[in-house]
Amino acid sequence: MENQSCKSLEFLLNHPKTGYVTSDVNAETIERRSFSPKRIKIFSSRYTSLEDCPEHKFGNNKEAEKVLPDIINNNVQKIIPGDAKTESAKQAFMVRRNVGVFFSGGPAPGGHNVIAGLYDEVKKYNSESKVFGFLLGSDGLLESKYIEITKSLVDAHRNMGGFSMIKTGRTKIDSKYKMELSLKTCMELELDALVVIGGDDSNTNAAFLAQQFKSAGIKVIGIPKTIDGDIQVKTDDKETLCAISFGFHTAARAFSQNISNLTTDAGSDIKYWHVCKVMGRVASHLTLECAFQTHANLSFVGEELADYTDQQRIEKAKKKGIVDYTAYGMTLRHLSRLICDTIVRRAANGKNFGVMIIPEGILEFINEIQVFIIKLNTIIADYNNIHDIDFHTSFLALDAKLEYLRRLARGMGDTDKFSIWNLRDDDLFDQLPSFFQDGLLMERDTHGNFQFSQVKTEEIIMDMVKEYLSILKDQGKYKIGIERSYYESIMKNANIIPDKFAKVIFQNPDAKYLLIKESIISLKTLKQTLINSEAISPEDNVPEPVIRIFKKSDPKFKTQTHFYGYDGRGSDPTYFDCNYTYNLGITAFHLIANGATGQMAAIRNLEKKFDKWEPIGIPIAKLMHLEERNGKLTLVIEKSLIDLNSNAFRVFKALRDEWMAVESNQDRYRRPGPVRFTGSAEEDRPITLMLNSI
Numbered sequence: 001m002e003n004q005s006c007k008s009l010e011f012l013l014n015h016p017k018t019g020y021v022t023s024d025v026n027a028e029t030i031e032r033r034s035f036s037p038k039r040i041k042i043f044s045s046r047y048t049s050l051e052d053c054p055e056h057k058f059g060n061n062k063e064a065e066k067v068l069p070d071i072i073n074n075n076v077q078k079i080i081p082g083d084a085k086t087e088s089a090k091q092a093f094m095v096r097r098n099v100g101v102f103f104s105g106g107p108a109p110g111g112h113n114v115i116a117g118l119y120d121e122v123k124k125y126n127s128e129s130k131v132f133g134f135l136l137g138s139d140g141l142l143e144s145k146y147i148e149i150t151k152s153l154v155d156a157h158r159n160m161g162g163f164s165m166i167k168t169g170r171t172k173i174d175s176k177y178k179m180e181l182s183l184k185t186c187m188e189l190e191l192d193a194l195v196v197i198g199g200d201d202s203n204t205n206a207a208f209l210a211q212q213f214k215s216a217g218i219k220v221i222g223i224p225k226t227i228d229g230d231i232q233v234k235t236d237d238k239e240t241l242c243a244i245s246f247g248f249h250t251a252a253r254a255f256s257q258n259i260s261n262l263t264t265d266a267g268s269d270i271k272y273w274h275v276c277k278v279m280g281r282v283a284s285h286l287t288l289e290c291a292f293q294t295h296a297n298l299s300f301v302g303e304e305l306a307d308y309t310d311q312q313r314i315e316k317a318k319k320k321g322i323v324d325y326t327a328y329g330m331t332l333r334h335l336s337r338l339i340c341d342t343i344v345r346r347a348a349n350g351k352n353f354g355v356m357i358i359p360e361g362i363l364e365f366i367n368e369i370q371v372f373i374i375k376l377n378t379i380i381a382d383y384n385n386i387h388d389i390d391f392h393t394s395f396l397a398l399d400a401k402l403e404y405l406r407r408l409a410r411g412m413g414d415t416d417k418f419s420i421w422n423l424r425d426d427d428l429f430d431q432l433p434s435f436f437q438d439g440l441l442m443e444r445d446t447h448g449n450f451q452f453s454q455v456k457t458e459e460i461i462m463d464m465v466k467e468y469l470s471i472l473k474d475q476g477k478y479k480i481g482i483e484r485s486y487y488e489s490i491m492k493n494a495n496i497i498p499d500k501f502a503k504v505i506f507q508n509p510d511a512k513y514l515l516i517k518e519s520i521i522s523l524k525t526l527k528q529t530l531i532n533s534e535a536i537s538p539e540d541n542v543p544e545p546v547i548r549i550f551k552k553s554d555p556k557f558k559t560q561t562h563f564y565g566y567d568g569r570g571s572d573p574t575y576f577d578c579n580y581t582y583n584l585g586i587t588a589f590h591l592i593a594n595g596a597t598g599q600m601a602a603i604r605n606l607e608k609k610f611d612k613w614e615p616i617g618i619p620i621a622k623l624m625h626l627e628e629r630n631g632k633l634t635l636v637i638e639k640s641l642i643d644l645n646s647n648a649f650r651v652f653k654a655l656r657d658e659w660m661a662v663e664s665n666q667d668r669y670r671r672p673g674p675v676r677f678t679g680s681a682e683e684d685r686p687i688t689l690m691l692n693s694i
Ligand code: FBP
Pocket: 104, 105, 106, 107, 108, 199, 200, 225, 226, 227, 228, 279, 280, 281, 360, 451, 452, 453, 569
C-alpha cells in the first residue's frame, strides 16, 4: 500500500541533501584537491644549479658502459641555489619549453602529484611552456597519443590516487623501431624533455631513451615509482640516496589497515587463520612494513627463506661423512612445516587462530620453484625465437603446454639442442596442482618478469599446511590447549574433583594451558585411557564434562585467504607520499632546466623531518646490472631486496617471536589505522625506513 507521507521521487532527487550526499565529489576529495603540499626549501630560490657529487661512487657495469656511453659517466647531482647564475643562464632556465610525461607500470599512490609538481614548476618559470601527457604509458609515446595537461586537469587530480589522469601501460621500448617512433613523437612535439614515472624496468627504459635522445638534445628524467619499494639507491659506500620509491608508504598503510582489521576479527571470533598475500613482485619490503605496522602473528620474508639451512639435516649428513645439498634453501614442504609449527604451538596455548602475511614473490625464494621459473622462462623464450608464432598462442590450453614439456623431457623437442627440461622436472611438475602449473606457465610480462600476482601462491602453501596439520592431528600432536581455570570450573560445576581426571587425560596437568595426551585422538581412545587408568570402569560412560573438554581440544583448522595488492595501490596517497611526489615533480623540472639527462629525480633524507629533505639527481646508467629476463641476460636496474643485515630486518627478527605469541602471552597486535592525510600525519612514514636510518 502506498504511504501517503512518502515524498515523491522527483522531490527526493531535487532535494539539496540528496545532491550533497550522492555527489561524486565528497568532502574528503575536496579537502585533498585543495591541499598544497610543502615545497623543499631550496625550491624557494628563484634559480637553481646542479652540483656534481663525484664522491658518491657506484661500480659501473661493463655492458652498461658499452651501450649507454653518453650517460654512464653522469655523477650524482645535488640541486643547489642558482641565484649566482649568469644572465644568459637565467634566461636559459626560464626558456619556454615543452615537457612530455608518462606513467609506466603498475599504479602507485602519488603519481598525480608528480605531474602536479612538474606542471606547477614548468608554468611558474614560463607560462607559455607546455606539459604533454602520453596516454596509456609508453604506448602513447610510440603511437603519438597524448593530451596537453591543463590546470583544471591537474587541479582535479591533486593528492588523489591512481594514474587515471593519463593512464598507464607496461609496453617496453625494446627495439630500434620503437626508439625511432619515440624520438619521432618527441621531435614532432618539440619536446625539451621527457619524464618517465616508473619502476625499475621503466627507469631502465628511461636510461635507454636518454642515450638515444642525447644527440637530439631531448633530456630524459626518471622518477622512482613502485609500491614494491624495490627501488632504493645506495652508493658503494652504503650511503642512502633514495631510501624508498613513492607509493610504497601508502600501499603498505592501506594493506596494513586491512590486515590489522583482520587481527581484530581473528582475536574476536577466534576461529580463523587469516592468510594475507601482499603484493610486491619479488622483494618482501611491503610484507616487512606490514609486519611492523600490524604485528601479525607470522610474516615471511622471502629474502630470508633463500638463506635457509636445515641444521638438523646438515648435522645428520655430516655424521655420515656426506653433504646433504637438499638441506640448503627452502622448499615448499619446509615452508609448510614452519607454518604448521606456529599454528600448532599457538593452538596448544589456546589460540587456534591468527593472521599471517605471505609476500607475493615468495616463490622466487623457494628453490624448487625458482628452478622451474628460470627453466620455463628459457624454454618459452627459446620457443619464441625458433617459431613465428609465440608459445602462448601455439599452446592455448594447459594440457597442450604440458604435452610440449613432456616431449622436451623425452628428447623430442624442436631442436637437437640439449633440453634443460628433464624427466625429473617433468615428474615433479606433474605433482603440482593444475592451477599452479597454469600459473607457472603463464605469459611473462613485456619486461620478461614472472607475473607473481596472478599465481595463487597462498592456496598452494595452505593446501600443504592443511595436509600436514591433518597428519599432526591424527598423531595427536595438534590440539587446542584448555585454560586450566576453565577446565577446573567445568569440573567443579559438575561436582567432579578436577584432579580426578587431570593427570589421566592431560600431558601437562600443571600447566596454564592443558593439553590432552597425544594418544587420545577420539572419544574411543579417550574412554580407553580412562578405563586403563581406572578413572572409570568399562561399563561407565565417559563423564559429560570430560567429553566437553575433549571436544573443545579438538582443533578445526579454518582459513580465510586475502590478497592485498590492487586495492592498496589504488589508494589515495598518505601525507608523506603527497609531499614526496609533489617534490619529485619539482625536482624533475629543476634537473631538466639545468640540462640534466639520464638522471633519476630523487629526494635524500626521506626518513628525516621535511626540512632535511634534499632534491638530487641519480645517474640511472650506474644502477644497471645483468639479469635473466625471458631466458636471456638483460641489462636492467638492479632491484633492491631486503638486506638481512639491515636494522629493520634484525629488529623484526628479534620481535617476531613476541608477535607470534605462541606461549600463553597475549597477542601484540598493533592498530595503524587508516591512510592518514591530516592530523599528526606528518610524523607518519615507513617504519622500515625509520629503523634503517638509526
Ligand atoms: P611496478 O613494478 O610496475 O610498480 O608494479 C608493481 C606491481 O604492483 C607488483 O606489486 C605486482 O606484482 C604487479 O605490479 C602486478 O602487475 P599487473 O598490474 O600487471 O597485474
